[in-house]
Every structure is written in C-alpha cells, then in structure tokens.
Amino acid sequence: MPRARSNSTAPTPSASSPDTVFEGAIRGMVGYNLKRAYIVLHAAARAAAEDFGLRVPTFSCLSVIVRNPGITPSALAEHLKIERPNLVVIVDELETRELIRRTQMKTDRRRYELTVTVRGRRLHDQAAEAIRDAEAQCLQGLGAEDQARLIDLLNKIENAMTEAPVSAAEHTGPPPP
Amino acid sequence: MPRARSNSTAPTPSASSPDTVFEGAIRGMVGYNLKRAYIVLHAAARAAAEDFGLRVPTFSCLSVIVRNPGITPSALAEHLKIERPNLVVIVDELETRELIRRTQMKTDRRRYELTVTVRGRRLHDQAAEAIRDAEAQCLQGLGAEDQARLIDLLNKIENAMTEAPVSAAEHTGPPPP
DNA sequence: TATTGTTATACTCTATAACTATA
DNA sequence: TATAGTTATAGAGTATAACAATA
Numbered sequence: 001m002p003r004a005r006s007n008s009t010a011p012t013p014s015a016s017s018p019d020t021v022f023e024g025a026i027r028g029m030v031g032y033n034l035k036r037a038y039i040v041l042h043a044a045a046r047a048a049a050e051d052f053g054l055r056v057p058t059f060s061c062l063s064v065i066v067r068n069p070g071i072t073p074s075a076l077a078e079h080l081k082i083e084r085p086n087l088v089v090i091v092d093e094l095e096t097r098e099l100i101r102r103t104q105m106k107t108d109r110r111r112y113e114l115t116v117t118v119r120g121r122r123l124h125d126q127a128a129e130a131i132r133d134a135e136a137q138c139l140q141g142l143g144a145e146d147q148a149r150l151i152d153l154l155n156k157i158e159n160a161m162t163e164a165p166v167s168a169a170e171h172t173g174p175p176p177p
Numbered sequence: 178m179p180r181a182r183s184n185s186t187a188p189t190p191s192a193s194s195p196d197t198v199f200e201g202a203i204r205g206m207v208g209y210n211l212k213r214a215y216i217v218l219h220a221a222a223r224a225a226a227e228d229f230g231l232r233v234p235t236f237s238c239l240s241v242i243v244r245n246p247g248i249t250p251s252a253l254a255e256h257l258k259i260e261r262p263n264l265v266v267i268v269d270e271l272e273t274r275e276l277i278r279r280t281q282m283k284t285d286r287r288r289y290e291l292t293v294t295v296r297g298r299r300l301h302d303q304a305a306e307a308i309r310d311a312e313a314q315c316l317q318g319l320g321a322e323d324q325a326r327l328i329d330l331l332n333k334i335e336n337a338m339t340e341a342p343v344s345a346a347e348h349t350g351p352p353p354p
Numbered sequence: 355t356a357t358t359g360t361t362a363t364a365c366t367c368t369a370t371a372a373c374t375a376t377a
Numbered sequence: 378t379a380t381a382g383t384t385a386t387a388g389a390g391t392a393t394a395a396c397a398a399t400a
Contacts, residue, residue, distance in 0.1 A: 024240030031218035037331040041208035063201030
C-alpha cells in the first residue's frame with residue numbers, strides 16, 4: 001500500500017490559516033460522524049430529561065426498571081453497560097426520590113428487587129414523551145423509514161462485536177500456543 | 178393520546194427478576210442506539226490509537242492540523258467542538274512530542290499557526306490506517322453502501338440542528354416569511 | 355470460594371471563570 | 378474594548394480495587 005494521502009477526494013491543503021476548515025482523515029470514519037450526531041441527540045435528550053430532574057443515564061435506568069419489574073441492580077448494570085459501583089448512586093437517587101423501591105429478596109438476601117412506584121411510573125411516562133419529542137426535533141430531516149434504517153444499522157454495529165469479538169491482534173498473526 | 182404503554186410491540190413485563198431483560202422506552206430512541214454503537218466504535222478506535230500513544234481527541238486534532246496546515250488553535254477548537262482551554266493541553270502534548278509546531282504569527286502576535294512535523298505526519302498516517310482497520314473490524318456486518326448511507330444519515334442529524342436551530346416553543350406557530 | 359451490593363477513589367472528558375498579552 | 382491563548386478548577390461520566398454480607 002502506498003504512503004497514504006489523508007483523503008483521496010478532498011482538495012489540496014491550503015498554504016496557511018484557511019477560513020474554511022477541511023476535514024482530515026477523520027471525516028470518513030464512522031466513529032467520528034457517530035460521535036457528532038450523538039452529541040446533538042444527547043444534548044436534546046439531556047435538556048428534556050432535565051425538566052424532570054433526571055439525567056439521561058438515570059432515565060435509562062428508570063425505563064428499564066419500568067419494563068422489568070423486579071430486576072436486580074446487577075442485571076440492570078450489565079444490561080445498560082454501567083459499572084455496578086456507578087449504578088449504586090443512580091439507584092440511590094431514584095429510591096430517595098421515591099421513584100423506585102428496593103426490596104431485599106428472601107431467597108437470596110444478597111440481592112435486591114427493583115420496582116417502580118406509581119410516582120416513578122408517571123414521571124417516566126412524562127419524561128419519555130418529552131425526550132421522544134426532543135429527539136423528533138433533531139430528526140426532522142429524516143423520514144420514518146430513514147430512522148428505522150438508522151436504528152437497524154446502529155444495532156448491527158452493536159451486535160457485530162458481541163457476536164464476533166475477534167481482536168485485531170488475533171487477526172494479523174497466528175494465535176499463541 | 179392514551180396513557181402510553183412503554184412499548185407497543187413488546188411483550189408484557191414479566192412478574193419478577195427476568196433472566197432475559199426487556200428494553201424499556203429507550204430502545205426505540207435513536208440517541209440510545211447511537212450511544213451504544215458509538216461505545217463499540219470508540220473503544221476500537223481508542224485501542225488502535227493507544228498503540229501510537231494517542232487518545233482519540235488527540236488524533237482528531239492531529240488529523241485536522243495535517244489537513245489544514247497553519248490552522249489556529251481557535252479555529253481548530255471551534256471546528257472539533259472542543260473548548261479552547263481543553264484544546265490547549267492537547268496541543269501542548271502534540272508539541273512536546275514534536276508531532277506539531279506552534280509558530281507565532283507576525284501579523285497578529287496573539288495568534289499561533291499549527292503545522293505538523295514530518296514525524297507527526299508519519300505517526301498520523303500510521304495511526305489513521307490502524308484506526309480505519311479497527312473500525313472495519315466493527316463494521317463487518319455493513320457493506321460499503323450501508324456505511325455510506327449510515328454516514329449520510331448521521332450527517333443529516335448533525336447538520337439539521339446547526340441549520341435549523343428551531344426551539345420547540347417556536348415550532349408551534351407558522352414559519353416566518 | 356464466589357457473588358451482590360457497596361464504598362472510596364481515580365481517571366477521562368468536558369465546561370466555566372478569569373487571567374495575560376496583544377490588538 | 379475585544380480577542381487569542383492560557384491557567385485553574387469544577388463537574389459529569391466512567392473505571393478499578395477492596396470491603397461486608399451472604400451464599
């Protein structure tokens with residue numbers, strides 16, 4: 001492979017301090033574009049959630065608890081890919097605000113069942129609607145079909161790694177004995 | 178609109194601690210799926226960049242400097258949506274490692290021109306290739322057409338907000354002439 | 355011994371206020 | 378006064394080690 005130019009289609013770099021900034025090698029990378037779109041959507045979701053005194057991860061936890069009454073903190077943490085120590089503070093806050101309840105299991109007293117309260121359920125439904133509306137504002141340029149296609153593509157990325165977790169190191173040479 | 182169930186197509190919530198976790202309202206939200214895909218790609222890019230002693234934001238800066246010789250820190254910060262104070266430490270590190278040079282402008286001695294060194298250029302090209310390879314590993318499930326479509330959709334989200342920053346409040350009335 | 359929930363802690367990334375030197 | 382770069386600092390979000398209670 002020849003010594004790579006950073007971008008095959010873009011114009012030649014200008015001599016000095018341009019007023020229009022050209023993209024480097026990063027623009028063609030999916031991760032870079034993913035991050036910039038995520039920033040937009042996350043800011044919108046964050047602002048919407050804030051109106052209900054919720055941060056985005058807190059809402060996510062509440063949402064999964066609503067959908068899975070009796071889920072344990074461990075299962076919740078694993079599902080949302082949150083480290084258990086970090087989940088504790090979220091669950092603490094949800095419980096303090098009386099949006100969820102923590103009940104010790106009798107069969108295994110190490111574990112706790114998380115269930116949403118009526119108040120928590122109501123707040124969740126309101127916040128979910130507000131966040132959905134905020135997202136819709138950001139997604140005006142995309143039709144319903146585009147949105148479904150986008151989610152499908154994103155899920156393919158997410159699942160590809162969990163199903164075929166082949167490391168780059170194993171890919172270049174033979175595995176150690 | 179009736180009192181929303183969290184998800185119209187999913188099965189009824191199970192009675193207690195399920196071994197399969199159902200998604201809440203969040204699975205239908207684009208931002209949630211965006212984040213999870215981003216985590217996968219960012220982890221891959223981070224691991225690849227680490228082999229060259231670079232963090233992802235550091236590589237992004239280097240990449241834009243390569244493509245825009247003479248760019249000022251302010252322009253770089255604005256373009257990458259990095260706060261200027263945070264950019265300083267990145268530029269400091271790049272300069273300390275002699276990957277870029279900082280030269281004071283004679284026409285305006287407040288400003289600096291950032292240019293890549295030969296060493297920086299070489300490292301950038303190697304890192305870019307490694308990161309691209311790492312991304313490709315994550316994107317095995319997507320064809321070239323899918324990837325282009327994904328980037329297009331992501332850019333639409335990013336640009337929709339900067340072009341039409343219409344607040345929800347302004348949205349209820351008729352558009353201005 | 356292994357697991358659940360927990361505490362404390364550290365590290366990355368990001369955000370804000372205020373300073374300096376130039377203009 | 379306004380701007381570019383900088384400093385210091387604070388806040389999210391995330392990650393790791395180690396502990397007590399329980400199995």
